[in-house]
Amino acid sequence: MPDHDPDHDHHERTVKPMVDEITDFEVLEIALRELCIEKGLFTAEQHRIMTEYAEQIGPTPAARLVARAWLDPEFRGLALRDPMAASKEVGVDWLDPTGFGTPSDFAAFKILEDTPTVHHVIVCALCSCYPRPILGNSPEWYRTPNYRRRIVRWPRPVLAEFGLELPEDVEVRVQDSNQKHRFMVMPLRPAGTEGWTEEQLAEIITRDSLIGVALPRPGVTTNVTTRTSPARRPVAE
Amino acid sequence: MSTAADREKQLALVSRLKATYPEIPEWPTPTMMTSEHYWAYLKTNHDQGAQLSVAEPFLEKQEEQWELMTYVLCEALGWSGIWVSEERRRIGNVDVGLPIYLGLPYYARWLWAVGKALLEKNYITWAELTDRLTEVQERYADGLSGRRPEAQPKFEGDGSGVARNRNHIEAAGKGDPAMYSGQAGPPKFAVGDRVTVRQLPAMFYTRTPEYVRGARGVIAEVSYESPAPEDETWGREDVKPEWFYIVRFKQSELWDSYAGHRDDALQTEIPERWLHGTG
Numbered sequence: 001m002p003d004h005d006p007d008h009d010h011h012e013r014t015v016k017p018m019v020d021e022i023t024d025f026e027v028l029e030i031a032l033r034e035l036c037i038e039k040g041l042f043t044a045e046q047h048r049i050m051t052e053y054a055e056q057i058g059p060t061p062a063a064r065l066v067a068r069a070w071l072d073p074e075f076r077g078l079a080l081r082d083p084m085a086a087s088k089e090v091g092v093d094w095l096d097p098t099g100f101g102t103p104s105d106f107a108a109f110k111i112l113e114d115t116p117t118v119h120h121v122i123v124c125a126l127c128s129c130y131p132r133p134i135l136g137n138s139p140e141w142y143r144t145p146n147y148r149r150r151i152v153r154w155p156r157p158v159l160a161e162f163g164l165e166l167p168e169d170v171e172v173r174v175q176d177s178n179q180k181h182r183f184m185v186m187p188l189r190p191a192g193t194e195g196w197t198e199e200q201l202a203e204i205i206t207r208d209s210l211i212g213v214a215l216p217r218p219g220v221t222t223n224v225t226t227r228t229s230p231a232r233r234p235v236a237e
Numbered sequence: 238m239s240t241a242a243d244r245e246k247q248l249a250l251v252s253r254l255k256a257t258y259p260e261i262p263e264w265p266t267p268t269m270m271t272s273e274h275y276w277a278y279l280k281t282n283h284d285q286g287a288q289l290s291v292a293e294p295f296l297e298k299q300e301e302q303w304e305l306m307t308y309v310l311c312e313a314l315g316w317s318g319i320w321v322s323e324e325r326r327r328i329g330n331v332d333v334g335l336p337i338y339l340g341l342p343y344y345a346r347w348l349w350a351v352g353k354a355l356l357e358k359n360y361i362t363w364a365e366l367t368d369r370l371t372e373v374q375e376r377y378a379d380g381l382s383g384r385r386p387e388a389q390p391k392f393e394g395d396g397s398g399v400a401r402n403r404n405h406i407e408a409a410g411k412g413d414p415a416m417y418s419g420q421a422g423p424p425k426f427a428v429g430d431r432v433t434v435r436q437l438p439a440m441f442y443t444r445t446p447e448y449v450r451g452a453r454g455v456i457a458e459v460s461y462e463s464p465a466p467e468d469e470t471w472g473r474e475d476v477k478p479e480w481f482y483i484v485r486f487k488q489s490e491l492w493d494s495y496a497g498h499r500d501d502a503l504q505t506e507i508p509e510r511w512l513h514g515t516g
Contacts, residue, residue, distance in 0.1 A: 022377040025345055026303045026386045031369040032351050033310055033388045035361050040396025042317040050309045050316065100408035100416075103315025104308075104322040107412025108461055125286030126444055127330055128343070137308075141295035143343050145285045152448065153287040155488075156497045161292060171500040174488075176286065178444050179481055179506035180414050180463055224295070231299035233385060 023232065053097040055235075058136035059207040061090040062184060065134070066210070067201035070189040079186065083109045092134045105132050106180040112173075112212075113186045119170050120185045121159065121212030123151045124177045131182035135210060141225060142211065152176055162213040162224045185212040192218040256336045279440055280447060282338045283330035287448040287492075302385060304344040311347050318401030319360070321413075323469035325350045327442050328357075358472075360399075403474050414463035417478040421462035424480040424509070430456045431515040432484060434507065442470045445511045449484075449503075452491055453515055457504055458483040465508040479509045 037044055065086060069076035079086035084094045087109065094107045101107040109131060112120040124130065125148045130138040141147055151158045155172045159165070166172060177183050187209045193201060208214040208223045239247075257263050261274060314320055329350030330338065337346065355361045377386060408416045426432060436451045437443075444466045460481040463469075468476040488501040495501070 020380045020382060022374070022381060022386050023303070025348065027370055027373045028348050028352065029303045029306050029310065030386055030388045031366065031373050032348070032355065033306070034390045035355070035365060035369055036310070036314070037390040038392060038394045039360060040394030040399050041319050041360060042313040043396070044390070044393055046316055047309060047313050050313050054305055054309050095410070095412050098316045099410060100405070101412045103312050106414060108414055125446055126283045127326055137300065140298035145339065146290055146293045147295065148285045149288040149290040152503060153492060155501065162295065168498055171498060171502060174503045176446065176503065176505040178446060179466065181460060181506055225297055227294070228297040228299055231301045233302050234299045235302050235305045
């Protein structure tokens, strides 16, 4: 914000998380939200409900869905045939919280089933379309031009950067999620998980394996990339 | 106030930003411009797929509270029928121009889209926005001292006279795109049909990526009926829905230089207007 304090370099202020000043982003978000409520564009109640919804989404139901599909062939059939009905079984209603879904993610969900000869990976080369209602918010790298430019054209080298090298006889199938469908990968159940419970299986079904940049492996419960750049005022846990 | 030195420093910063092709000067005459360069400038800048790029580390990032609140703000506006998300995507991902597209944080562009949409649709005035920005800035002039900034609306407005779209009413209980089911007539293509993506002179907005335009593929799925994003992005509600298809392309046919397996494939979703049959 210009026109405020001549002794400060305001443009460094937004990049250096050093001082405890309000940022230009926070000022704009608050100003717009206040104006929207005062003009009656939406109600404070709608804003509160949407906030509560956004705070609780995450990858847990997606992992449960896949774990159950691995154990129950009937449920697997439902997940592939009617993925939104299968989502309900793990507690995700794609019409929440508005009665018609989240406006940015629509209500058209499709699960891409990996086979021994086909491996899927998802991207939105245009923005960052992602199945938020069942997988939570997308990771930062998924939104970057780096991932979006390269995965559609050089999928094998990019997957290798995630540590995933697929055999020559496995087809890599990139799904560019560029319209109203939201996609998620159903990876293959790995060897060494015989006799595991749904809870045990869900633990190794990482978010990255549902995007398709990793494969579930016994003993691996974290995403590939763990380097995280900190926020100045992070979302309250 | 600012000093003369402040003003010079900021102008020097702005002048360092480059947004033109190096082979064409800024502010070219019409004769300096080839058709290729013209269309390269006009390309919708959200269409990043397949552009050349060096490998960079893949990083996670903590979400800022304002980023979550920005997402909520955008969705609240969709819920209440002020816009559909395709309007947001055009305003925040395309209309911004390339320097802002690549230069600002991701959610900063969502926020930009809110401000721009509210002004363009005459919900707020420039002065209302500017006065409120100044007011919020001054509210926290002494720093936050560990507090989180809070929105403090002065009152809750009466929304009964506010102009709203039909989408948020007609989608209720069905969802978008199921709300358009049965409105497009019979689909022109079936699973397995060979199609070619048309090379339309797509100005201003499209979601059909440039990297498949002119390419041949196969219908992998008949998806759903919906108005095309090329119409939804302008808030049009008087257009006929059309069929969308998931189209599968062979990577080895998409790229001259593809080095992966010969069966590697790419799928993307395309509205019917962009496709024609290939015998």
